[in-house]
Structures are given as structure tokens and as C-alpha cells.
Amino acid sequence: MTSNDRETLFYALDAAVMQSQGREFLGSTKVYGEWQPLTAQRFHERRKHQAAGLLALDIGHGDHVALYMENSWDWLVADLAIQSIGAVSVPIYTTMSADSIAYILRHASVKAIFVSPSFADATFRETVQDVASLKTVICLSSRMSIHHQAEALAGPGAEVSLTTEGLETLGAESIKTNPAVVEEAARTVKADDLLTLIYTSGTTGTPKGVMLTHRNVASNLREALKRIPFTMEEGYGQVVLSYLPLTHIFERMICYLYLSFHAKIHFVEDVKEMPVDLQEVKPFMFASVPRLLEKLHAAVLMRGRDLTGAQRKIFDWAMKRLESYDPEHPPKAFSPAGISHKLADRLVYAKIRERFGGKLFGIVSAGAALSPTLFRFMNGIGLWCGQGYGLTETSPVLTIQDPTRMRVGSTGKALDNVALRIAEDGEVQAKAPSITPGYYAQPEQTAEVFTKDGWFKTGDIGRLDDQGNLFITDRKKALLKLSTGKYVAPQPIEDALVQTGFIEQAVVVGNERKFCSALVVPSMDSIRKRLVMDGRLPSLPAPHIEREKIQEFVQSLIDAANHRFSPWETIKQFAILDAPFSIESGELTPTLKVKRSFVAQKYQEVIDQLYGN
Missing domain, CATH: 3.40.50.12780 (ANL, N-terminal domain)
Incomplete structure (x- = not known):
């Protein structure tokens, strides 16, 4: 052998x-x-x-x-x-x-x-x-x-x-x-022996058993180790936290990386206890999906909005600075921008970092796109927050950022043993030793995900810049085609709504319709608190008045977000949902991705009402 x-x-x-x-x-x-x-x-x-x-x-x-x-x-x-x-x-x-x-x-x-x-x-x-x-x-x-x-x-x-x-x-x-x-x-x-069969939860259809061999995963581990954002010596023996399911290849690979540089892994019991666990463990690093980071970001904004006077002005000034923060080209230490950033760090950012335990070096995010706003925020407050891209079928890493390649909106460059290309329809396609031989006992489904010349079809729409950085737009199947013929990527619009801090979840709909609409799960407590503080809602309002004021407030959030998009991408109608999307109720996969087809079917009547049907 x-x-x-x-x-x-x-x-x-x-x-x-x-x-x-x-x-x-x-x-x-x-x-x-x-x-x-x-x-x-x-x-x-x-x-x-x-x-x-x-x-x-x-x-x-x-x-x-x-x-x-x-x-x-x-x-x-x-x-x-x-x-x-x-x-x-x-x-x-x-x-x-x-x-x-x-x-x-x-x-x-x-x-x-x-x-x-x-x-x-x-x-x-x-x-x-x-x-x-x-x-x-x-x-x-x-x-x-x-x-x-x-x-x-x-x-x-x-x-x-x-x-x-x-x-x-x-x-x-x-x-x-x-x-x-x-x-x-x-x-x-x-x-080339089979190592694992991972049944993808998928956002549609019956689970498929992704076959991954020892070579698939071992080669991916070897190349991913070259991209960790610190030296092996710096990572040796560090305390790390794990909360994502090991069933998913992303967290499993992360833990294999931890083992490789001898980190001390602490497995949490309940993700709801993460704030407590962060303070107890004080980790050097952990892996996450954007959903948790969005909640942490929203919590920071909510706490800041409770401040008054000079404290509120300082907080708003510090948050405003993060909107233009560029992790790839951070301000130089003794420049005016650098001095201002250091002052903001002392007054605001350092306090935010304490919520992560005070010793956190960084977070690697995957599973879904990390919005530019969240990317700037996490890196701007003094944490390394990089994102990678890949699928279960690719073992999983295809691209990853590192401290020298922190381009906003990008998922980084391909690993050294990965080749990428963009198909005519914009789909990202890949070749690598880490790519699955196929789906277990499903030859037809296997044939569907490979081109005739052997490239794996990721199902994601993206682009490569002139330096090889990959930018993902959305899932190919998630793209909406309006009845006008225009295509809409829903993810950036949904991100813009969630980033307001007052909307917990949003799903944009409109396939084969004339315009885009949205199903919205607001943060009711945060909105009520804001309306009462602003004097727009009494502390004990009549139910119909409260509903009307919340509807108006959500409309104002959508109006503000709409300015960031082309006319055909703007939200014309929306519906407020009573219950959040969850794994238990079927709208989310175990990795917290939205099952768009399930949502469309479950809320068909609500959607029809938005379009006057």
C-alpha cells in the first residue's frame, strides 16, 4: 500500500x-x-x-x-x-x-x-x-x-x-x-474507502446520502490547516467552543482542525446558554452560522438604543464608524482614522468584546453568506471574523478567508487544491480531491450534479474577481424570476431587513409575480419598547392601535431598506407572521437555512392575499 x-x-x-x-x-x-x-x-x-x-x-x-x-x-x-x-x-x-x-x-x-x-x-x-x-x-x-x-x-x-x-x-x-x-x-x-454518509437535510425534497471518502476529508483538512488565521504554535492548547451540530460536516471539520492543533474543545449543552458559556469558557475561537451572529449584533444595537445623552451619542458615533470599516485595509495606527478607531475601541468596542468572554481571537462563519454589514461590524470591533464557502459534497471547504484576504462580501480564495469556474448561467463549479464521488445508491441524482467534463455543480450563483476572490450571490434555486422577466436574489434583501435589529426573520417571495413581497417576523418586544420610548405608543395601548403602530414601524424599516436596491428588487407588500420560523415547525433545516418551498406552501394563503388573489 x-x-x-x-x-x-x-x-x-x-x-x-x-x-x-x-x-x-x-x-x-x-x-x-x-x-x-x-x-x-x-x-x-x-x-x-x-x-x-x-x-x-x-x-x-x-x-x-x-x-x-x-x-x-x-x-x-x-x-x-x-x-x-x-x-x-x-x-x-x-x-x-x-x-x-x-x-x-x-x-x-x-x-x-x-x-x-x-x-x-x-x-x-x-x-x-x-x-x-x-x-x-x-x-x-x-x-x-x-x-x-x-x-x-x-x-x-x-x-x-x-x-x-x-x-x-x-x-x-x-x-x-x-x-x-x-x-x-x-x-x-x-x-478511497468510504468514511461517512451524510444525509443532507436539504431545503427541498428527500434527504440524499452524500458519500465522502477518507481522501475527500483528509485532503480538505490538510489544505484548510494552511489557511487558519494564526500559526500552529499560537493555536496550540487554546480553549475553543463548539455549538454547531457535529452531524454537519462544517462543525465536524472545524473540530478535526481543533484536534490537529491540540485545542481544548468545550461542547456546549444548549445554544440558548451561549452567553453564559462564553463567560465561563472564555474561548479563543468558535465556529458559527450568521444567524447567531445576527442575534448578537441585534442585541448590541438594542442595548445601545437604550442609552441616553452623551453615552448614546458616543455609541452611535462608534457604530457609524463600523459602516465603512474595511477589514482588508484597516486604518493605520497613527492616522486620524486610526486614532479615532482606537478611541472608539476603548469607549465601546472593548465592552462588546467582553460579551464574548474577553479572550476571543476570532470566529469563522459558514453555512450561509455573512452580510457585509455584519462582516464589517465583527471585524471592526476587534475580532477576526472570516467566512468560508463550501458544501457537504465538497468535504466541505472550497474557499476561505484569512487575515491577508479579508475582502468585504467575499468568501475568500480557493484552497490550493481546489479549482473554480463560473458557468455561463453564473453557477459556481468546482474540481478538487475533496469532492464527493456521489450520492449513496442514487446514480441519477449523482449524474445531475456533475457536468460532462467532470466539474461539480454547486447550485450557487457567484462570481470571481480578478484576484480569485469568490463572491456568492444566492442559491440558484432561490433566485426569483418575476413575471416581468427580472431575476431577484432574495438573500441580500432579507439580510438588509434583519440588520435593522427590529426584524428577526424575513423571507422574500415573488416568483412568477409582478413584484417582490416579504414575510416578516418582527422582534415585537424591541419594536414596542422603541415606540414607547419615542412617544408613538402608550405603555398600555389598545390591541388594534398597537397592531397599527407596529405595521407602520415595519413599513418604515422596509422603506429604508428599499433604497439600497433596484426598483424591481424593492418590497412592495409585506405580511407580519405571528410565529417565528423554526426547525420544529418545518421552515428551517437543522443548519438554520430557510426551506423556501415549504414556506411558500405553508403560507400560500397569506402570499396570495399580498398579491390580491
Whole structure:
């Protein structure tokens, strides 16, 4: 076997963990409000014993093993145990419906599943009992109470049910018989073997199982490491925070990067507790999607609007400076602009950074476009906030910014082993060692995403500037075509509305209509507070008066945003929705992307009323 054949992810990550074994503390997971620590030595032991335990259960090379658990070190232990024996991980979002889980387990012919007690309930048992391929259920010990243990192992439809502790005990006994059992299995794994099957939640249609090989992910990890915004020495041993689902390849890759430079990863329990976790952990770095950063930005603006007198004037002045801040060409230290920025930092920006724990170097954002306003804000207050671009199918990174390439609106330049081109219709297309061989057991869907000359079709509309920076406009399927023949990219319009700080969510509609309209979820409390402060609304108004004033206020926000767009892109009508979009109600994917077709169908009557139908 050549060294190229041995480009497996496990060897790259295991070497990093082994180098950390001298360190007492590897990271922690927050469970029931308490941080549970893990050492590198214990991680390595558990990974090896789980791998041996799986082999003892006749689960090995090429078998599919599902991961249905919360973010945790347990997730990563199981992940590396699976890949070290050549088995294939099938991560499942914890927010997926029972029907979707059953579909994935059957479609992927899953043989074993790691499950958290939080999800091993009656519904789970009913879901898995008819999955013919499923032979083993492994329940996570670290989150088990005695009640949980009795309930979780009450007999799902599998032949074997045990805890992770039981699996590790089984593996330890197996290693006594054959000390090299795991290493022997690891040596059979080749670079082009399947590493993982990731079922994309998608914004439309049935989930597709994206096949990623060891070479796909290992090559992407190797190249992404070249673009981290600090040296390996600067990152070594730093404290980092993880809140995005490991089921998604973005956060999974981020954690692989963390392992590679020996960072101490802390997995949060509930994203709603992020403000508390940031203060407790005081991270050096974390990865995010724009939605969380938008909320943090809105919270800063809301707090600033509560100020009065000189404090309010200073705050407004500091925020105004950020509107033109250029991260690629920041003001020079002793220039007038530089001196003003340093003063704004001392009076305002430093206080904002304290909300992130006070030690944060930076944030990497992906999953959706980071608006120019948010990009300028985050970098302007003294945090490195870069964004990358990629898809599950690309393992995931295609482009990423670094401190020398912080162009506003861009997702950065392609990795060294990635080639990009823009098709005639504006679609971004790519070639790279990290690109999926296709969708599992779906040859027709696989053929649809590749051109005849072998380029992967991303489904995104974008452009490349003369220096190779990529700019993404929107999803190809998200573009609206008005009945006038004009095309509209909804994302920039929606971003403009959310950036007001008074609108939490917005979806622009208008496909095959004469003009654009919007479905809006306002921040009611913030609007009421603002109207009362301005004297436009009494503290206890009649319901019909309050609705009228809120409607007028939202209209003023839309009017202001409309000035930024061409006439055919402006919002002519809008409807205020009573409930926010959520994963549970079906409008959002697990990675918080809007399912536009679902929204259009769910709110069809509301949309028709906007157009007078």
C-alpha cells in the first residue's frame, strides 16, 4: 500500500491526539449544567476499546454505523472508533423527524447505532424496530441515569443492546486476546474507502446520502490547516467552543482542525446558554452560522438604543464608524482614522468584546453568506471574523478567508487544491480531491450534479474577481424570476431587513409575480419598547392601535431598506407572521437555512392575499 493510499483521516487525527497524551486536559462537555472533562489518554483508550468492541460484535470494514447523539466528546470518540476500523459513520441530526430517521437507517442499511439516552425513548424504539439491517444499539453511558439505562435497553428491535461502557469493556477483553486487533483493522483502510454518509437535510425534497471518502476529508483538512488565521504554535492548547451540530460536516471539520492543533474543545449543552458559556469558557475561537451572529449584533444595537445623552451619542458615533470599516485595509495606527478607531475601541468596542468572554481571537462563519454589514461590524470591533464557502459534497471547504484576504462580501480564495469556474448561467463549479464521488445508491441524482467534463455543480450563483476572490450571490434555486422577466436574489434583501435589529426573520417571495413581497417576523418586544420610548405608543395601548403602530414601524424599516436596491428588487407588500420560523415547525433545516418551498406552501394563503388573489 502506497503512502497516497494511506491518506486516511484516522491516521491524521489519531497522531494529533497521541501527541496530546502528555496533556492532562483535552476538553469538556457540558452535561446537565456541569462541564465534564476528558484527558487525551482517556480519549485514546475509549476510542481504541470502542473500536475493538465493534469488531467483536462483527461490525467492521464497510459496515454502516449511525451516530444519533448530542454534540460531545463521546460523539468524537465514537466517530474515530468507527473510522479506525474502516466502518462508515452515518450521522443523524437530533432534530430530524422519526420518519426521516427511519428513512436514513433503511436507505443506508445501518447495522449499528450509537444513541443518546435523551433520544432512546418509545418513539425511537418504534422507529428502529422495523429496520431489518439494524443489529446493534449502543446507548451513551455518560448521560445515563438508572431509569434511562433500564428504559434505553428495554429492547429496541435490535439483536444486541448495550451501553458505551459495555462496548468498551467488551473491547478491552478482546484486546487482551489480540492486542493488535484494532491496528490490524486500521491497516486495511484505504484512502478511497468510504468514511461517512451524510444525509443532507436539504431545503427541498428527500434527504440524499452524500458519500465522502477518507481522501475527500483528509485532503480538505490538510489544505484548510494552511489557511487558519494564526500559526500552529499560537493555536496550540487554546480553549475553543463548539455549538454547531457535529452531524454537519462544517462543525465536524472545524473540530478535526481543533484536534490537529491540540485545542481544548468545550461542547456546549444548549445554544440558548451561549452567553453564559462564553463567560465561563472564555474561548479563543468558535465556529458559527450568521444567524447567531445576527442575534448578537441585534442585541448590541438594542442595548445601545437604550442609552441616553452623551453615552448614546458616543455609541452611535462608534457604530457609524463600523459602516465603512474595511477589514482588508484597516486604518493605520497613527492616522486620524486610526486614532479615532482606537478611541472608539476603548469607549465601546472593548465592552462588546467582553460579551464574548474577553479572550476571543476570532470566529469563522459558514453555512450561509455573512452580510457585509455584519462582516464589517465583527471585524471592526476587534475580532477576526472570516467566512468560508463550501458544501457537504465538497468535504466541505472550497474557499476561505484569512487575515491577508479579508475582502468585504467575499468568501475568500480557493484552497490550493481546489479549482473554480463560473458557468455561463453564473453557477459556481468546482474540481478538487475533496469532492464527493456521489450520492449513496442514487446514480441519477449523482449524474445531475456533475457536468460532462467532470466539474461539480454547486447550485450557487457567484462570481470571481480578478484576484480569485469568490463572491456568492444566492442559491440558484432561490433566485426569483418575476413575471416581468427580472431575476431577484432574495438573500441580500432579507439580510438588509434583519440588520435593522427590529426584524428577526424575513423571507422574500415573488416568483412568477409582478413584484417582490416579504414575510416578516418582527422582534415585537424591541419594536414596542422603541415606540414607547419615542412617544408613538402608550405603555398600555389598545390591541388594534398597537397592531397599527407596529405595521407602520415595519413599513418604515422596509422603506429604508428599499433604497439600497433596484426598483424591481424593492418590497412592495409585506405580511407580519405571528410565529417565528423554526426547525420544529418545518421552515428551517437543522443548519438554520430557510426551506423556501415549504414556506411558500405553508403560507400560500397569506402570499396570495399580498398579491390580491
